[in-house]
Amino acid sequence: MIGRITNQMASQMTLAGIEGALDRLDTTQEELSTGKSINQPSDNPSGTALVLQLNTDLSNLTNYSNQVTDGTGWAQAQSSALTDITNATQRIQELTTEAANGTQTAADMQASAQEVNQLIDQIKQDANTQYNGQYVFSGSATSTAPYQSGSNDTYGGNSGTVTRTIGPNTSLTVSANLEGVLGNGQSSGDGQLLDTLRTIAGDMQSGNSSGLNSDLSSLTTNLNSLTGLSANVGAVQDRLQMASSRIQTLQLSDNQVLSNTQDADMASTEISFSTQQAALQAALQAGANIVQQSLMNFLGSGSG
Amino acid sequence: MTIPTYMGLNTALSGLEAAQAAIDTTGQNIANADTPGYSRQRVNMTERSELTIPALSSYTGDGSQFGTGVDITSITRIRDTFLDSQYRAQNTTENGENTSSTILSQVQAGLAEPSTTGLSHGLDQFFADWSTLAAHPGDAGAQQAVMGDGANVADQLNTLAGQLNTLESQVTSQYNTLTDPTNGAVANDANQIAQLNTQIAQAQAAGIDANALEDQRDNVIDDLSQYSSVNVTTQSNGMVNVSFGNAAIAAGNGTADSTPLVNGGSVDLTDNLTDTNLSGAGGTLGSLLSLHDATTGTGQIDTYMTTLNSVASQLVSTVNGAISGADASGPTATPFFDPTGTTAATIAVNPSLSANSTTPPYTTSEANAVASLSGGAAQQTYNAFVTQVGSDVQSAQNSQQTAQSLLTAIGNQRQSVSGVSLDEEMTNLIQFQQAYQASARVMSTINDTIGTLLNMVSSG
Numbered sequence: 119m120i121g122r123i124t125n126q127m128a129s130q131m132t133l134a135g136i137e138g139a140l141d142r143l144d145t146t147q148e149e150l151s152t153g154k155s156i157n158q159p160s161d162n163p164s165g166t167a168l169v170l171q172l173n174t175d176l177s178n179l180t181n182y183s184n185q186v187t188d189g190t191g192w193a194q195a196q197s198s199a200l201t202d203i204t205n206a207t208q209r210i211q212e213l214t215t216e217a218a219n220g221t222q223t224a225a226d227m228q229a230s231a232q233e234v235n236q237l238i239d240q241i242k243q244d245a246n247t248q249y250n251g252q253y254v255f256s257g258s259a260t261s262t263a264p265y266q267s268g269s270n271d272t273y274g275g276n277s278g279t280v281t282r283t284i285g286p287n288t289s290l291t292v293s294a295n296l297e298g299v300l301g302n303g304q305s306s307g308d309g310q311l312l313d314t315l316r317t318i319a320g321d322m323q324s325g326n327s328s329g330l331n332s333d334l335s336s337l338t339t340n341l342n343s344l345t346g347l348s349a350n351v352g353a354v355q356d357r358l359q360m361a362s363s364r365i366q367t368l369q370l371s372d373n374q375v376l377s378n379t380q381d382a383d384m385a386s387t388e389i390s391f392s393t394q395q396a397a398l399q400a401a402l403q404a405g406a407n408i409v410q411q412s413l414m415n416f417l418g419s420g421s422g
Numbered sequence: 423m424t425i426p427t428y429m430g431l432n433t434a435l436s437g438l439e440a441a442q443a444a445i446d447t448t449g450q451n452i453a454n455a456d457t458p459g460y461s462r463q464r465v466n467m468t469e470r471s472e473l474t475i476p477a478l479s480s481y482t483g484d485g486s487q488f489g490t491g492v493d494i495t496s497i498t499r500i501r502d503t504f505l506d507s508q509y510r511a512q513n514t515t516e517n518g519e520n521t522s523s524t525i526l527s528q529v530q531a532g533l534a535e536p537s538t539t540g541l542s543h544g545l546d547q548f549f550a551d552w553s554t555l556a557a558h559p560g561d562a563g564a565q566q567a568v569m570g571d572g573a574n575v576a577d578q579l580n581t582l583a584g585q586l587n588t589l590e591s592q593v594t595s596q597y598n599t600l601t602d603p604t605n606g607a608v609a610n611d612a613n614q615i616a617q618l619n620t621q622i623a624q625a626q627a628a629g630i631d632a633n634a635l636e637d638q639r640d641n642v643i644d645d646l647s648q649y650s651s652v653n654v655t656t657q658s659n660g661m662v663n664v665s666f667g668n669a670a671i672a673a674g675n676g677t678a679d680s681t682p683l684v685n686g687g688s689v690d691l692t693d694n695l696t697d698t699n700l701s702g703a704g705g706t707l708g709s710l711l712s713l714h715d716a717t718t719g720t721g722q723i724d725t726y727m728t729t730l731n732s733v734a735s736q737l738v739s740t741v742n743g744a745i746s747g748a749d750a751s752g753p754t755a756t757p758f759f760d761p762t763g764t765t766a767a768t769i770a771v772n773p774s775l776s777a778n779s780t781t782p783p784y785t786t787s788e789a790n791a792v793a794s795l796s797g798g799a800a801q802q803t804y805n806a807f808v809t810q811v812g813s814d815v816q817s818a819q820n821s822q823q824t825a826q827s828l829l830t831a832i833g834n835q836r837q838s839v840s841g842v843s844l845d846e847e848m849t850n851l852i853q854f855q856q857a858y859q860a861s862a863r864v865m866s867t868i869n870d871t872i873g874t875l876l877n878m879v880s881s882g
Binding site: 121122123124125126127130131134156158159160161162163164166167169170171173174175177178180181184185188250251252258260261280281282283287289380412413414417 | 455456527530531533535536542543545546547549550553554556557558559560561786790793794796797801804805806808809810811812813815816819830833834837838839841842843844845846848849852
């Protein structure tokens with residue numbers, strides 16, 4: 119197509135060849151050094167959109183995962199508190215059964231009453247369990263202790279709920295209604311656990327074994343609702359566990375897509391790099407040889 | 423009739439002179455082998471008119487025509503004006519795309535996407551903080567994080583808006599500098615062309631080849647073609663008329679340009695350096711106008727600004743809306759973003775928030791409502807914006823590369839016609855040297871024959 123090749127053309131074309139080879143090498147080098155095939159949006163505009171979207175998705179998944187971890191810790195704190203409360207209640211049940219037999223001395227009954235009162239304190243302390251500085255049984259008033267120590271058994275929290283967002287538009291209520299089980303103490307006469315326990319302590323003190331017998335049946339009812347609450351907390355833990363594994367699966371697949379989109383294929387990039395390096399060397403060598411040659415090399419000084 | 427005795431000497435002399443002129447021109451070509459814009463020159467030679475000698479033959483009585491040597495008619499440039507106009511058209515395109523891709527790359531670099539320093543990551547972080555705040559309402563650390571990352575998002579939007587504004591003023595000032603009627607590049611080129619036109623016309627009137635001046639003029643027109651489209655029409659007196667911008671495109675399609683930028687020896691800037699004439703005509707000036715036209719306030723960068731503003735306004739309205747929506751039953755909480763700042767340049771965290779940061783400003787339900795906006799309208803608009811900028815840069819870079827390879831190809835074709843090949847010049851040099859030696863040999867032979875004749879006369 120081009121008839122004459124002039125000296126300027128030869129050197130310009132050599133230079134253009136070398137510059138082109140260097141430019142390609144530069145791009146490959148950037149991919150190799152960053153390990154990414156998308157280093158600016160123009161490298162792959164649609165890929166960039168996907169990368170940004172995936173980053174947001176991954177950030178959301180991390181949020182969900184954090185909330186699941188947080189919720190799991192919360193539910194575990196509830197669960198272990200409820201186990202303690204159940205154990206204490208069962209111990210009181212034993213003491214009450216013994217006292218209701220009518221075989222104990224007044225001194226034994228006094229001692230039992232004292233132990234029951236201590237166990238009530240322990241139960242209230244368990245109800246005041248905190249996770250990460252928040253009271254887990256106070257409804258949504260997580261900065262208020264549900265029960266005061268001492269004789270006041272009134273519930274201090276509220277009936278609000280605490281939720282954790284564990285997926286898109288999926289929230290899980292992690293607060294447990296302990297007030298519904300422990301109640302508001304003797305003064306309210308609500309027949310819940312604290313009311314029953316205070317009555318038991320009073321009956322032990324006064325040696326009222328027939329009262330204790332009827333107390334035993336209300337205690338059984340209270341224990342049943344306590345077990346029910348523990349089962350609820352267990353169900354929350356199960357859901358959190360499932361959410362956690364679902365989030366992990368999603369994170370894994372998102373990360374794979376992200377890596378496929380933005381990461382450089384190292385093996386093929388390395389090969390391109392070597393190939394381009396060889397091409398650059400060839401271009402340089404060709405330039406060094408071709409540009410030097412001219413007819414003058416072959417003419418004597420006094421030719422003709 | 424007889425043959426004039428000394429005619430041969432003159433014939434040989436013309437050969438010597440022609441060979442010498444050719445050797446000199448070869449020397450000029452070799453000397454300018456690397457001069458940019460130099461067109462190789464050629465000595466145009468013709469036979470001199472013959473000398474007719476009637477009745478030379480005593481037998482037939484027929485006459486003969488004797489050659490009288492060679493004439494140097496002119497020394498001309500070897501140049502293809504068709505390639506020139508193709509080269510200039512590509513030069514216009516290449517420079518336009520180059521300008522676009524340079525400026526757009528700056529927009530892209532300002533975005534710093536995808537990375538952990540860009541706005542996209544900042545927004546992810548911001549919504550993650552709300553999610554943490556939802557789990558730990560009243561936690562001072564979580565509140566600080568929301569405030570801090572909210573301010574960071576606002577800062578990033580402010581910075582991006584500032585960068586776009588700076589680019590707009592850069593574009594405007596570059597445009598104004600180039601089109602300045604006294605010192606602007608276009609005015610300079612136009613004035614030079616007009617001056618060269620006058621000089622070339624004078625030289626041509628005096629019958630002199632103005633090769634060097636024409637090379638210079640072509641160089642200046644090449645230079646002018648980077649700013650906008652040019653169309654060159656040659657006049658009989660050696661001058662050229664240069665149309666510029668949309669007028670040049672129209673002239674290329676056959677519509678006569680009544681107000682060319684360079685009309686012989688005069689220059690018309692007022693009719694040509696107008697937005698209407700330059701807008702869409704390609705080249706650096708056309709690209710600058712399409713990026714940002716200061717007069718109309720429109721252009722690609724302005725479109726980006728509009729998109730960025732809608733990212734900001736969406737962010738403000740959705741975040742503040744989520745907060746007020748979540749308080750339908752309770753007391754109204756302070757809007758998180760200053761409701762008066764709804765553009766990228768003015769978006770800010772509500773100043774009344776930072777003042778009383780000791781009280782927990784947001785409830786769990788409010789924080790949850792904001793956290794659920796993650797991946798919502800504002801982020802989608804922003805992602806689309808990044809993609810738009812990326813594909814704009816990509817297409818500008820691709821067009822620029824295509825235009826550049828075409829420009830190189832046409833430049834090579836032009837070089838192929840006009841450029842100096844040292845090998846060729848060396849071959850010519852040998853050829854002309856031998857021609858010179860042969861003419862000299864003819865002269866000495868004629869000298870010998872005349873000497874023989876004279877000796878014969880003196881000895882007799």
